[in-house]
Amino acid sequence: MSRTVEMHLRCLRVVVVRVGDRSFSFTAGESIHTESSRKYDxxxxDxxxxxAGxxxxxFWTDAKxxxxEVGLRVMSR
Structure with a gap:
């Protein structure tokens, strides 16, 4: 089974962000999609x-x- 999770940041007020020489304006309540991920059992x-070979x-997991997090190794051919 897999589940999809999306993460968003939502502006609480008008925000202007500068990145290099560019400016980006966000209105109050505007959502910024920051992540999409899938969760698997x-x-x-496995x-x-x-x-994927x-x-x-x-396989590291939290107490509950x-x-x-999984560590993978390429299988020898």
Missing amino acids: FDRI TLVLK RRLEH ERFA
Whole structure:
């Protein structure tokens, strides 16, 4: 099973941001989409890893097993 998560920043007031020589204006209440990610259960991760020709090397998780980081290794041919 996978779940999609989107992260957004929402302006509480009018904001002008300068990046280099450019300016970007945001209105109060405007949303800025900052991230899209998919969340998978362990079985789905294992299947995706094998299909990609990788091997699950490490699986680190929090105490309640809600979040994980995985370490992969390319499988020898």
